[in-house]
Amino acid sequence: MTQDTPQEAVLAIRSLSVVYVGRRSAAQAVTEVDLEVQNNEILGLVGESGCGKTTLAVAMLGLIEPPGKVIGGAVQIRTHDHSTQDILKVKPSLHRQLLWKEIAYIPQGSMSALNPVKRVREQLTDTLIEHGLKKNEALERARWALQVVSLDAAILERYPHELSGGMVQRVAIAGAISMQPPVLVADEPTTALDVVTQRSILQELVSIREKFGSAILLISHDMGVMAQIADRIAVMYAGRIVEIGSIHQVFASPLHPYTKKLINAIPNARGRESGERLIGLGGESPNIWRHPPGCRFHPRCEFAIERCSQQAPVFTSPNGSSGQRVACHLY
Amino acid sequence: MADLLTVTSLGQIFGTMTTVQAVDDVSFTMPKEPSIFNLVGESGSGKTTIARIILGLQKPTAGHVLYNNTDIGSKDKQWQTLFHREVQAVFQNPYSVYNPVYKVDRVLQTPIRKFKLSRSQQESREMIESSLRAVDLRPGDVLGKYPHQLSGGQRQRVMLARIHLIQPRLIIADEAVSMVDAAGRVTFLNVLLDFRERLNISTLYITHDLSTAQYLGGNIIVLYKGRIVEAGLTREVTKNPLHPYARLLIQSIPAPDPNKRWAEKLPLNMAEMSLVQSTNRARCLFAERCPNVMDACWQTRPELRKAPTDNTHEVACHLY
Numbered sequence: 001m002t003q004d005t006p007q008e009a010v011l012a013i014r015s016l017s018v019v020y021v022g023r024r025s026a027a028q029a030v031t032e033v034d035l036e037v038q039n040n041e042i043l044g045l046v047g048e049s050g051c052g053k054t055t056l057a058v059a060m061l062g063l064i065e066p067p068g069k070v071i072g073g074a075v076q077i078r079t080h081d082h083s084t085q086d087i088l089k090v091k092p093s094l095h096r097q098l099l100w101k102e103i104a105y106i107p108q109g110s111m112s113a114l115n116p117v118k119r120v121r122e123q124l125t126d127t128l129i130e131h132g133l134k135k136n137e138a139l140e141r142a143r144w145a146l147q148v149v150s151l152d153a154a155i156l157e158r159y160p161h162e163l164s165g166g167m168v169q170r171v172a173i174a175g176a177i178s179m180q181p182p183v184l185v186a187d188e189p190t191t192a193l194d195v196v197t198q199r200s201i202l203q204e205l206v207s208i209r210e211k212f213g214s215a216i217l218l219i220s221h222d223m224g225v226m227a228q229i230a231d232r233i234a235v236m237y238a239g240r241i242v243e244i245g246s247i248h249q250v251f252a253s254p255l256h257p258y259t260k261k262l263i264n265a266i267p268n269a270r271g272r273e274s275g276e277r278l279i280g281l282g283g284e285s286p287n288i289w290r291h292p293p294g295c296r297f298h299p300r301c302e303f304a305i306e307r308c309s310q311q312a313p314v315f316t317s318p319n320g321s322s323g324q325r326v327a328c329h330l331y
Numbered sequence: 332m333a334d335l336l337t338v339t340s341l342g343q344i345f346g347t348m349t350t351v352q353a354v355d356d357v358s359f360t361m362p363k364e365p366s367i368f369n370l371v372g373e374s375g376s377g378k379t380t381i382a383r384i385i386l387g388l389q390k391p392t393a394g395h396v397l398y399n400n401t402d403i404g405s406k407d408k409q410w411q412t413l414f415h416r417e418v419q420a421v422f423q424n425p426y427s428v429y430n431p432v433y434k435v436d437r438v439l440q441t442p443i444r445k446f447k448l449s450r451s452q453q454e455s456r457e458m459i460e461s462s463l464r465a466v467d468l469r470p471g472d473v474l475g476k477y478p479h480q481l482s483g484g485q486r487q488r489v490m491l492a493r494i495h496l497i498q499p500r501l502i503i504a505d506e507a508v509s510m511v512d513a514a515g516r517v518t519f520l521n522v523l524l525d526f527r528e529r530l531n532i533s534t535l536y537i538t539h540d541l542s543t544a545q546y547l548g549g550n551i552i553v554l555y556k557g558r559i560v561e562a563g564l565t566r567e568v569t570k571n572p573l574h575p576y577a578r579l580l581i582q583s584i585p586a587p588d589p590n591k592r593w594a595e596k597l598p599l600n601m602a603e604m605s606l607v608q609s610t611n612r613a614r615c616l617f618a619e620r621c622p623n624v625m626d627a628c629w630q631t632r633p634e635l636r637k638a639p640t641d642n643t644h645e646v647a648c649h650l651y
Contacts, residue, residue: 049512050482150599165374166603192509194373194539199583199593200602207596221512224542224585228592247589265517266587267546278546280467280518 008078009036010215011103011183016073018052018059020288021066027288029055029068031239039182040213042205044230044247046220046262048281050288052239053219054108057187061105062087062095077102077183100127104176106169106186113172114160120146121156124175131179145174148211149204166197170204177208184208187219202229223266227251232323235259238286238296245324255318255326257301295329303330333400335501335533336361336385342393343380343557352612353380354391355557361501365531367523367549369565371541371580377557378537382505385535386420398501416446419499421490423506428490429478435489436474439463442497462495466522484515491522498530505537520546542584545569553577556616559635563644573638573646575621615649623650 018030030052037043047053058064060075075087079102087098099105107113114123124145128138143153149170160168169189176184186205190198206229208214218230226233226247234244235256243256254260261281281300286292292299298308307329317324318331343354354377361368372378383389385396387403396403398414405411422428429438439459442448449455460470466488473481473489481489487507494502504523508516520543526532538544544551544565551565553574561574572578579601582593601620615621615628627649638644639651 048514049484164603195541195583195585196373196579196597196602199585200597200599202585203593203596221514222585223513224587227587227589228585230589251587251589262514263587265514267513267517267520267543277521277524278517280521281514 009076010039010078011035011037011217012074012076013056013060014074014076016056016060016075017071018055018064018068019071020068022289025289026069028239028291029288030059032073033236033239033241035217035234035241035244037183037215037217039215040209041232042209042216042218042230044218044220044226044233045236046223046226046233047236049221050286051236052288053221053236054187056236057105057185057217057219060087061099061103061185062090063099063105080182097131100131100176100179100181102181103183103185104179104181106172106176106184106189108188108191114168116160118159119156120158120160120163120171123160123171124156124178127175128178141178142174145178146171148177148208149174164197165193166201169193169197169201173201173204173208177212177214180212182213182215184214184216185219186216188221189218190220190225198225199228205229223262235262238291239288240296240327242297242328243324243326245322249319249322249324253319253324255324255331256297256328257303257330258297295327305329333363334360334397335363335399336535337397337400338381338385338394339397340394341381341384341391341396343377343384343389344392353377353557354384355612356394357381357552357554357557357559358394359552359559359562361533361535365527366533367527367547367565368533368535369544369547369549369551370535370537370554371539371544371551372554373539375556376554378539378554379505380557381554382420382503382535382537386418386503387414416497417500419494419497419502421487421494421502421504421507423509429486431478433477434474435476435478435481435486438489438493439496442493446497448496458496459492462492463489465495465525466491467518468492482515484511484518487511487515487519488522491519491526494532495526495530499532502526502532502534503537504534506539507536508543509538509540516543517546523547541569541580545584553580558616559645559647560617561644561646561648562635563638567641567644571640571644573640573644573651574617574648575623575650576617579620615647625649 013033013035016030016033019026020029033056045053059070070088076084077087078084124142125138128141146153151170190201205216209216230247233247233250234241237258243259254263265278265280286296294309294311295313298304313327313329315325315327316331337360339358341354341357345351345353370378384391401410443455449458463470468488473485508519523534536547548565551568552559553561555576561568561577569581572581613632615633618624618628633647633649635645635647638646
């Protein structure tokens with residue numbers, strides 16, 4: 001995606017902050033996150049487990065439950081009828097309509113997202129009927145959605161346990177696209193799958209983007225997955241976005257020391273053949289109850305300077321107008 | 332010299348009315364010298380069943396497993412104690428092995444008590460701390476904490492610290508990093524490599540993730556529906572896979588390079604095992620997914636043979 005001709009984003013997260021409220025203090029899970037996703041774009045959100053990716057996904061859908069709490073920000077979505085709505089501010093009845101119709105969620109571990117005692121037919125049609133479709137329309141729509149994800153309609157009569165992991169994930173995707181929402185949020189959609197199934201599911205997301213021009217926010221900890229299908233990538237660390245740019249820019253010239261470490265920690269044969277070892281990230285993952293002052297990455301950063309422990313870095317674009325931005329005092 | 336682990340013609344059939352052959356004629360050996368052996372396959376390939384059989388948690392319906400030349404079903408109590416000390420497991424879910432009401436310290440104190448590894452409180456404390464450091468953990472970060480207070484990667488590394496205390500000969504790691512994120516994986520794998528190099532501990536590494544097996548090196552077996560389809564040096568097999576399934580696996584590893592994206596979309600029949608399970612096993616079980624399928628593949632079971640390319644490499648495919 002080129003940034004030269006700014007397009008109105010179909011989804012815009014503005015300065016979103018989410019905390020988990022404890023007895024004595026609050027944990028900063030997501031802090032002032034800004035993200036925009038355009039039509040026909042896959043934006044990857046990458047980070048270690050515990051960095052706030054899933055909290056961000058759940059919160060932006062307006063689905064966070066106590067002790068989680070949104071303490072600031074907005075999530076603007078441009079709807080089918082070209083109005084703009086803030087998911088976090090609309091009244092509950094409209095919120096229910098926005099979900100599925102304008103934005104849908106493909107959860108992590110779909111096996112647990114499906115109801116084990118319901119056939120695929122009911123799993124898919126119940127939501128559609130809830131959104132005002134008649135029973136036969138809903139069934140027609142469910143058939144269509146299954147076909148989009150390359151599944152046979154015979155699967156409608158199956159129970160989730162009769163399906164393979166890949167098929168369950170396809171059913172979840174079929175459910176998400178059944179109302180043809182312009183925005184999809186896929187949270188670790190391939191985590192427990194073997195590589196072959198993972199590849200076919202990721203390719204399914206790509207073809208959905210191509211067919212419908214969907215905007216997809218893809219959440220994963222796997223840089224390989226990002227490299228394969230994301231157009232742009234946002235790197236999250238300890239609740240903040242630290243770098244964002246096109247996938248080619250970020251892989252060719254990562255700016256943030258954390259991004260560099262993530263890219264260098266991908267296991268494959270390359271390093272080992274020459275007898276080299278990859279270096280893990282070192283140090284421990286951040287504690288959301290007690291973030292360090294300044295840049296949250298500084299205790300693990302080998303390039304940290306004095307300023308890093310004093311002042312939180314703001315976004316800059318060191319490579320000019322290329323669209324790659326980084327929050328780091330080194331630039 | 333005898334081998335550390337000898338697995339011979341292992342078979343496991345589950346069920347009575349309708350049966351599933353989870354493991355079908357699997358044989359391999361691990362040498363006495365410290366080594367890494369990878370078992371790779373998707374879910375349903377039989378890899379976890381093989382691990383359970385080797386650990387003595389399950390009796391196979393065919394074949395046997397020798398550890399140091401003795402059948403692991405041996406009734407000798409002393410031998411069993413030794414076996415359970417020398418062979419240690421790390422499982423997929425690092426949460427389920429902890430009792431949530433006890434502090435993490437307990438999983439480290441238990442083996443010290445059970446195997447009488449130390450003579451004093453002071454000595455056990457020192458042992459625990461040095462084992463934690465050996466797996467790249469700071470004792471202060473984990474001791475005195477409850478399991479839920481640690482990250483998945485930390486919990487998995489505490490299991491490695493436990494292994495470091497026990498100093499076994501063989502680690503059976505079954506999907507040990509599947510629930511750990513990419514950054515934590517490297518640390519875990521490096522500890523396994525360290526254990527082999529410094530402590531002479533071998534690892535049987537069981538995974539669906541070929542890239543981590545590739546990183547560990549050593550030897551590899553690729554399993555499909557309970558059968559070995561390809562075996563050899565990890566370096567050889569991953570560089571020059573022969574079986575169409577092994578090729579598909581390797582081509583499906585997401586290359587961390589946006590300039591090396593998958594070219595064509597995978598046809599659905601290749602992407603997934605079909606829902607209809609055929610009971611006829613006198614054929615190649617990959618036939619319905621294979622892009623190179625021939626008549627012979629439906630008619631006879633391909634035997635595991637030496638590959639035409641080099642004699643360390645074996646493949647079970649009618650193409651060769």
